[in-house]
Amino acid sequence: xxxxxxxxxxxxxxxxxxxxxxxxxxxxxxxxxxxxxxxxxxxxxxxxxxxxxxxxxxxxxxxxxxxxxxxxxxxxxxxxxxxxxxxxxxxxxxxxxxxxxxxxxxxxxxxxxxxxxxxxxxxxxxxxxxxxxxxxxxxxxxxxxxxxxxxxxxxxxxxxxxxxxxxxxxxxxxxxxxxxxxxxxxxxxxxxxxxxxxxxxxxxxxxxxxxxxxxxxxxxxxxxxxxxxxxxxxxxxxxxxxxxxxxxxxxxxxxxxxxxxxxxxxxxxxxxxxxxxxxxxxxxxxxxxxxxxxxxxxxxxxxxxxxxxxxxxxxxxxxxxxxxxxxxxxxxxxxxxxxxxxxxxxxxxxxxxxxxxxxxxxxxxxxxxxxxxxxxxxxxxxxxxxxxxxxxxxxxxxxxxxxxxxxxxxxxxxxxxxxxxxxxxxxxxxxxxxxxxxxxxxxxxxxxxxxxxxxxxxxxxxxxxxxxxxxxxxxxxxxxxxxxxxxxxxxxxxxxxxxxxxxxxxxxxxxxxxxxxxxxxxxxxxxxxxxxxxxxxxxxxxxxxxxxxxxxxxxxxxxxxxxxxxxxxxxxxxxxxxxxxxxxxxxxxxxxxxxxxxxxxxxxxxxxxxxxxxxxxxxxxxxxxxxxxxxxxxxxxxxxxxxxxxxxxxxxxxxxxxxxxxxxxxxxxxxxxxxxxxxxxxxxxxxxxxxxxxxxxxxxxxxxxxxxxxxxxxxxxxxxxxxxxxxxxxxxxxxxxxxxxxxxxxxxxxxxxxxxxxxxxxxxxxxxxxxxxxxxxxxxxxxxxxxxxxxxxxxxxxxx
Numbered sequence: 001x002x003x004x005x006x007x008x009x010x011x012x013x014x015x016x017x018x019x020x021x022x023x024x025x026x027x028x029x030x031x032x033x034x035x036x037x038x039x040x041x042x043x044x045x046x047x048x049x050x051x052x053x054x055x056x057x058x059x060x061x062x063x064x065x066x067x068x069x070x071x072x073x074x075x076x077x078x079x080x081x082x083x084x085x086x087x088x089x090x091x092x093x094x095x096x097x098x099x100x101x102x103x104x105x106x107x108x109x110x111x112x113x114x115x116x117x118x119x120x121x122x123x124x125x126x127x128x129x130x131x132x133x134x135x136x137x138x139x140x141x142x143x144x145x146x147x148x149x150x151x152x153x154x155x156x157x158x159x160x161x162x163x164x165x166x167x168x169x170x171x172x173x174x175x176x177x178x179x180x181x182x183x184x185x186x187x188x189x190x191x192x193x194x195x196x197x198x199x200x201x202x203x204x205x206x207x208x209x210x211x212x213x214x215x216x217x218x219x220x221x222x223x224x225x226x227x228x229x230x231x232x233x234x235x236x237x238x239x240x241x242x243x244x245x246x247x248x249x250x251x252x253x254x255x256x257x258x259x260x261x262x263x264x265x266x267x268x269x270x271x272x273x274x275x276x277x278x279x280x281x282x283x284x285x286x287x288x289x290x291x292x293x294x295x296x297x298x299x300x301x302x303x304x305x306x307x308x309x310x311x312x313x314x315x316x317x318x319x320x321x322x323x324x325x326x327x328x329x330x331x332x333x334x335x336x337x338x339x340x341x342x343x344x345x346x347x348x349x350x351x352x353x354x355x356x357x358x359x360x361x362x363x364x365x366x367x368x369x370x371x372x373x374x375x376x377x378x379x380x381x382x383x384x385x386x387x388x389x390x391x392x393x394x395x396x397x398x399x400x401x402x403x404x405x406x407x408x409x410x411x412x413x414x415x416x417x418x419x420x421x422x423x424x425x426x427x428x429x430x431x432x433x434x435x436x437x438x439x440x441x442x443x444x445x446x447x448x449x450x451x452x453x454x455x456x457x458x459x460x461x462x463x464x465x466x467x468x469x470x471x472x473x474x475x476x477x478x479x480x481x482x483x484x485x486x487x488x489x490x491x492x493x494x495x496x497x498x499x500x501x502x503x504x505x506x507x508x509x510x511x512x513x514x515x516x517x518x519x520x521x522x523x524x525x526x527x528x529x530x531x532x533x534x535x536x537x538x539x540x541x542x543x544x545x546x547x548x549x550x551x552x553x554x555x556x557x558x559x560x561x562x563x564x565x566x567x568x569x570x571x572x573x574x575x576x577x578x579x580x581x582x583x584x585x586x587x588x589x590x591x592x593x594x595x596x597x598x599x600x601x602x603x604x605x606x607x608x609x610x611x612x613x614x615x616x617x618x619x620x621x622x623x624x625x626x627x628x629x630x631x632x633x634x635x636x637x638x639x640x641x642x643x644x645x646x647x648x649x650x651x652x653x654x655x656x657x658x659x660x661x662x663x664x665x666x667x668x669x670x671x672x673x674x675x676x677x678x679x680x681x682x683x684x685x686x687x688x689x690x691x692x693x694x695x696x697x698x699x700x701x702x703x704x705x706x707x708x709x710x711x712x713x714x715x716x717x718x719x720x721x722x723x724x725x726x727x728x729x730x731x732x733x734x735x736x737x738x739x740x741x742x743x744x745x746x747x748x749x750x751x752x753x754x755x756x757x758x759x760x761x762x763x764x765x766x767x768x769x770x771x772x773x774x775x776x777x778x779x780x781x782x783x784x785x786x787x788x789x790x791x792x793x794x795x796x797x798x799x800x
Contacts, residue, residue, distance in 0.1 A: 001026060001029040001030050001033065003183075004030055004147075004183070005030060005033055005034075005711075005713070006713050006714065008703070008784075009177075009180060009181070010180075010181060010183075011143070011144070011145045011146070012145070012146040012168040012169070012170070012181060013146070013147055013148070013168065013181050013182075013183060014113070014148040014149075014150070014153060014164075014165065014168060014181060014182045014183070015027070015147065015148065015149050015150075015183050016150055016151065016153045016182055016183060016184040016185075016563065017151060017183065017184070017185045017190075018151050018185065018186045018187055018462075019151035019152065019458060019459060019461075019462030019465075019466070020151070020187065020199075020462045020465050020466025020467060020469075021151070021185060021187065021190060021466070021467060022466070022467045023111075023149040023150075023151065024054075024055055024058050024111065024149070025058060025062070026149075027045070027109050027111075027147055027149060028058060028059050028062045028064055029062065030147065031043055031045075031059075031064060031107060031109070032062055032063070032064055034107060034145070035064070037705065037711040037712070038106075038705065038711075040081070041081065041106040041107060042081045042082075042103060042104070042105045042106050042107070043066075043081065043082050043083070043105065043106065043107040043108075043109070044083050044085060044105040044107070044108050044109070044136070045059075045066065045083065045084045045085065045109040045111065046085055046086075046087040046090065046108070046109065046110045046111065046133070047084060047085070047086065047087065047111040047112065047436075048086070048087060048088065048111070048112050048115065048435065048436070049070050049071065049072070049086040049087075049088040049089065050408075050411075050432065050435070050436060051111060051112070051435065051436035052068055052069075052070045052073065052084050052085070052086050052408075053068065053070075053072075053073055053408040053412065054436050054437065055084050055111065055436075056068050056073075056084050057412075059084070064082065065082065066082040066083060066084045067080050067082065067083055067084070068083075068084050068085075069083050069084070069085040069086065069089070070085065070086035070088075070089055071086065071088075071089050072407055072408055073408060078098060078099060078102040079102060079103065085099075087110070087115070087129055087132070090132055091128040091129050091132050096128070096132055099132065099136070100132070100135055100136065100139070104139045104140050104141050104144070105136065105139075105140060105144070106140070106141065106144050106145065107144065107145045107146075107147070108133070108136055108137060108140065108144070108145070108146050108147070109147045109148075109149065110133055110146075110147070110148050110149065111149045111150075112149065112150055112435060112436075113133075113148040113149060113150045113153065113164060114150045114152050114153050114154075114164070115129055116129050116130040116133055116164055116167070117129070117130055117160055118130050118159075118160065118163035118164075119157070119159060119160055119163075120159065120163070121159045122159075122163075123163045123166060126163075130163075130164075130167075133167060134167055137167060141706065142706050143705065143706035146167070146168060148164070148167070148168065151459075151462065152455050152458065152459070152518055153182075154518075154519055154555070154559060157521060158555075165178050165181070165182070166178075168181050182562075182563040183563075184559070184560070184563040186511065186515075187199040187465070187511070188508065188511065192633060192635045193575045193633060196603065196604060196605055196606070196635070197604040197605070197606055197611050198467070198604065198635045198636070199465070199467070199469060199604070199611075200443075200465075200469055200470065200471055200472045200473060200604060200611060200613065201472050201473070201507065201611045202461070202465055202472070202473045202475065202510050202511065203472055203473065203474050203475065203510075204475045204477075204510045205474065205475065205476050205477075207476075207477040207478065207479045207486060207489075208360065208361075208364050208365065208476060208477065208478050208479070209479060209480075209481045209486070210356075210357050210360050210478055210479070210480055210481060211480075211481040212259075212353060212356055212357060212480060212481075213353065213356075215345075215348070215349060215352075215353075216259065216349055216353065216480075217482075217533075217534060218345075219255070219259075219262070219342070219345045219346065219349060220252065220255050220256060220262075220480075220533050220534065221533040221534070222341070222342055222345065223251050223252065223255050223262065223266075223342060223533070224248065224251075224252060224530070224532065224533035225533070226251075226338070226339070226342060227244070227247050227248035227251045227252075228244075228248050228530060229241050229244030229245050229248060229530075230244075242523075245526065245527065245530055246526070247269075248530045249452055249526045249529065249530050250265065251265055251266075251269075252484070252529070252530065252533065253379060253449065253450075253451065253452055254379070254380050256449065256450075256479075256480045256483055256485075257378055257379055257380050257383045257448065257449035258357060258378070258380070258382060258383040258386055258387075258448075258449075259346060259349040259350045259353065259354060260289065260292045260350055260354065260380075260382035260383060260385075260386045261378075261379070261380035261381075261382040261383045261386075262346055263285055263288060263289060263343070263346035263347065263349075263350055263382070264289055264292070264293075264380060264381070264382040265380070266285065266339055266342050266343050266346055267282065267285050267286060267289060267308060267343070268308060268311070268312050269339060270282050270285075270339050270343065271305075271308055271309055271312055272312050273339075275339075276305075277301065277302060277305055279340070281339075281340045281343040281344050281347075282343060283301055284343070284344070284347050285343045285346060285347050286301050286304055286305055286308070287301050288346075288347045288350045288351065289304070289350075289382065290304055291385070291386075291389065292381070292382040292385040292386050292389075293307070293308075293381070293382070293385070294381070294385060294403070295307070354386065355386075355390055357387075357448075357478070358386070358387050358390040358391070359390075360478075361376075361387070361446065361448070361478060362390075362391075362394060365446055365476050365478075366426075369444065371425060372425075372442075372443075372444055373418070373425055373426070373427075373441060373442040373443075373444070374425065374426050374427075374442060374444045374445070374446060375426075375427050375429065375439050375442050375444070375445045375446070375463060375464055376399075376426060376427070376428045376429070376445075376446045376448055377428075377429050377430075377433070377434070377445065377446070377447055377448060377460045378428070378429075378430060378448040378449050379430065379431050379449055379451055379456075380430065380449075381403050381404065381430050383430075383448060383449065384401065384403055384428050384429065384430045385403075387428055387448060388401055388426075388428045391426050391428070395425070395426075397424055397425065398424065399424050399425075399426035399427060399428050400414040400415065400417050400418040400423070400424045400426070400427040400428070401414055401427075401428055401429070402414055402415070402427065402428075402429035402430065402432050402433035402437065403429070403430045403432050404430060404431075404432040406432070411432075411437075414427070415427075415437055415438075415439070418439065418441065418442075419441045427439060427442070429463075431456070433463065434456060434459040434460055434463070435459055437463055438463070438466065438468070439463040439464050440463075440464055440465075440466050440467075440468045440469045440470075442464050443464060443469065443470075443471045443472065443473050443474060444464075444473075444474045444475075444476070445460065445461055445463070445464050445473070445474070445475050445476070446475075446476045446477070446478065447460065447475070447476070447477040447478065448478050449478070450477060450479055450483075450485040450486075450489070452485065452522060452525060452526050452529055453522040453525075454514070454517035454518055454520055454522070454525070455517075455518040455522075457514070457517075458514045458515075458517075458518055461473070461475055461514070467636060468636065468637075468638075470602045470613065470637070470638075471613060472613075480534075482534045482535055482536075483534055484528075484529045484531075484532060484533075484534060484535075484537070485529060487535075487536055487537050488525065488528065488529060488537065488541075488545055491537060491542050491545045491546065492513075492517065492520075492545055492548075492549050493513065495545065495546045495549040495550065496509075496512070496513055496516055496549050496553065497509070499549070499550060499553055500512060500553060507611075512556070515556050516549060516552040516553050516556050517549075517552065518552075519551075519552040519555045519556055519559075520548045520549070520551075520552045521548075524544070524548055525545075525548065527544075528541045528544050528545060577717075577733075577736060577737045577740070580619070580631055580632045580633060583631055583650070583652070584619055584621070584631045584632075585744075587621060587623075587631070587657070587660075590660060590664060591623065591656070591657070591660050592623070592624050593621045593622065593623055593624075594621065594622045595619070595620070595621055595622075596620040596621065596622055596628050596641065596647075598641055598642040599617070599618045599620040599628070599630070599639050599640065599641045599642075599647055600615050600616060600617055600618060600639070600640065601615070601616050601618045601630075601634040601637040601638065601639045601640075602614070602615055602616075602637055602638075603615075603616045603634065603635065603637055616634075618630055618632055618634060618639050618647070619631045619632050620639065620641070620647045621650070623654070623656040623657070624656065625656070627647075627648055628641065628645065628647040628648070629647060629648055629649070629650035629654070630647045630648065630649050630650055631650045634649075671795075672760060672763060672795045672796060672797055673748070673794065673795070673796040673797070674748065674749040674752050674796070674797045674799070675743065675746035675747065675748060675749060675796050675797070675798050675799065676746060676747050676748075676749045676798075676799045676800075677742045677743070677745070677746045677798055677799070677800065678745055678746065678747065681738060681739065681742045683721055683729075683731065683735060683739065689800070690723055690724075691723070691724075691753065691756055691759055691797055691798065691799050691800075692721050692722070692723060692797075692798045693721065693722045693723065693724075693728075693759055693760075693762060693763040693766070693795075693796070693797060693798070694719070694720070694721055694739070694743070694794065694795070694796045694797075694798050695719070695720045695721075695722075695728065695763065695766060695767055695770060695792070695794070695795055696717065696718070696719050696720075696792075696793045696794040697717070697718045697770070697771065697774060697790050697791065697792055697793060698715070698716075698717060698790070698791045698793050699715065699716045699717075699718055699774050699788055699789070699790050700712060700714075700715050700788065700789040700790075700791075701713050701714035701715070701716075701786060701787075701788050702786070702787055702788075702789070703784065703785055703786045703787075704785040710787070713786070717736075717793075718730065718770075718774060719731040719732075719736050719739060719740070720766065720770060721739070722759075722762055722763070722766055723759065723762075724756075724758040724759040724762055728766045728769075728770060742798075743794075743796070743798075746798070749799055752797075753799060756797060759797060760797065763795050763797070764795075767792055767795055771790050771792060774788060774790045775788050775789075775790045776788075
């Protein structure tokens with residue numbers, strides 16, 4: 001936050017921190033600081049519809065009172081100054097004109113900005129969301145800010161990524177201006193001030209293979225044969241060939257997820273082809289799906305048919321397609337009738353082997369781990385409902401559910417229940433939970449199916465492997481025996497192990513593998529996977545996977561080399577000389593505080609290649625109220641006492657601490673102090689055997705801001721020493737700390753030594769001269785409008 005605020009070049013910035021690092025909170029802290037400087041700012045935060053309430057809730061915790069503008073929560077007008085808005089609603093119909101016609105925004109934040117798409121080389125083919133954000137930025141006033149947030153900004157598409165970066169460039173700026181405007185940090189990069197890790201490691205186990213029998217394999221083969229695009233047909237236009245490949249990929253992913261999901265896909269394809277309930281196989285298929293569509297157990301087939309019709313119909317501003325396949329083109333009734341055999345086979349499988357996969361998951365992955373909370377992810381709603389119902393039947397407790405179509409209140413209630421210690425052990429989620437929810441109460445995650453977009457898998461894991469995770473994250477994956485994705489990932493891992501063996505430490509392999517696969521273009525991976533329904537990859541397919549991994553590794557290296565320098569600059573920021581021990585000492589000496597024993601925090605330490613959790617005692621104090629406060633840096637880790645009560649983080653802005661500081665400060669000059677130091681203090685550049693003069697100033701640095709006049713960009717504590725016969729010498733670094741501690745421990749001298757008149761006169765002259773020097777800006781600062789305010793804090797004559 002401080003780095004962005006203090007760097008003028010970063011008024012437009014992409015925060016590309018890895019999934020789980022807390023980008024929403026980072027943006028909130030930046031906004032909080034900007035509003036403290038300029039309360040009248042207009043701030044627009046654009047987010048996917050399902051994230052709007054989550055962002056609003058995070059901002060409320062920060063004391064930022066935004067209003068929501070979405071289809072489900074509409075407490076805002078676009079004339080309000082602080083708005084969290086659904087970008088899905090913003091681009092729907094006439095809403096685009098409404099959004100663009102409102103007053104300009106001083107700060108625009110775009111969350112999950114990787115959803116902004118312009119695929120053409122050099123730009124020129126923007127989609128709706130991209131156009132909206134581009135036009136909003138164009139209407140901003142001078143000096144405005146743009147903040148993009150995404151943990152997965154590249155996604156293997158160089159043109160799309162470069163066009164996204166282009167939105168951060170002002171019209172009159174050269175391309176080189178984009179250098180440094182991307183802040184990219186991984187979990188390994190983020191450390192506390194002592195260099196200790198803030199995140200646990202991740203353990204990715206070998207996949208669990210599930211054999212669902214010959215009938216199931218035959219059905220998947222028939223689905224592949226039906227949907228596979230004809231190879232090398234010159235009569236089919238590229239767009240049609242791509243659409244056919246896309247349908248084949250969707251069909252195979254849904255069919256290998258579960259029989260219920262495969263049947264659901266076929267039903268929706270039949271309805272898109274305008275089949276109706278007069279087709280008996282379709283009616284039987286809908287009846288077989290009834291338990292997995294979240295309706296009443298006795299819901300009439302006709303009613304469920306109409307519900308599915310609405311799902312596959314035209315979208316509206318409330319829609320986010322999350323747990324059914326994305327909308328494809330409608331086909332003919334002849335196409336629909338050709339699905340008859342596939343529907344009938346699917347119905348038989350659902351009736352005969354609906355629970356086989358879930359029984360294996362329970363036996364292999366759930367039962368061995370006692371009562372540990374587990375998050376299970378699948379793509380289709382039918383799979384989610386099927387495994388959720390199985391878990392409820394076998395455990396006696398309903399799992400928490402995250403699926404598409406839930407209201408924000410419903411989703412929030414499900415997540416809150418899962419977080420409770422006595423809440424559900426399991427949370428089962430569709431794609432609807434892949435972004436924007438915090439589930440780090442659990443450390444175990446199971447992929448019930450494998451999305452063909454590798455970045456979707458990383459988004460899933462990011463729900464549990466995020467800021468606040470306390471133990472090693474354990475990831476399991478369930479794949480159908482001999483499935484194409486199982487073979488593809490095996491080949492990809494082998495290739496990356498080969499090319500990265502000498503470049504990537506073994507403990508970082510899983511992290512690098514997920515990043516490299518995230519840079520594999522999903523459509524290229526899809527083209528390989530749809531070549532067959534199952535079985536090993538051909539030599540040609542293996543070569544294609546190897547090439548993708550090689551190029552993905554190169555893209556990851558290039559991305560890291562291009563943007564890692566900014567995170568190194570952030571890590572090199574000066575933490576300052578003050579420590580939490582200083583705060584504790586101040587409160588103990590001047591405040592009515594009591595120390596509370598027995599509080600501990602779970603921290604991480606690196607031992608060789610391992611990141612190990614350790615329990616660490618924490619300094620906790622009571623300020624005279626009912627709360628307990630952590631007086632120390634615990635990296636955001638929760639701190640609990642012996643009674644299980646959690647302590648809050650102490651800060652100088654807490655009312656009792658701020659009031660104590662105000663009470664002890666004095667606004668009127670008090671003259672020079674005469675102090676006697678009691679410890680050994682040796683300072684360079686002066687005669688340490690004679691009385692010393694000490695001068696300390698507060699220096700506040702500000703720069704012009706078009707909205708608020710000036711904003712603070714820095715504050716320092718210049719210290720100088722002098723004697724009657726020497727010029728003032730600045731004291732920096734550890735010596736400054738030693739000097740300040742000596743002054744803290746000094747006593748007031750009862751008798752002023754003689755003669756010191758010459759030294760006192762030198763202190764007076766030096767105070768004026770140094771104050772003027774500190775106030776005077778450099779030539780570069782003059783040009784950029786930077787100014788300094790200087791306040792004398794201490795003038796002292798120090799005796800030994």
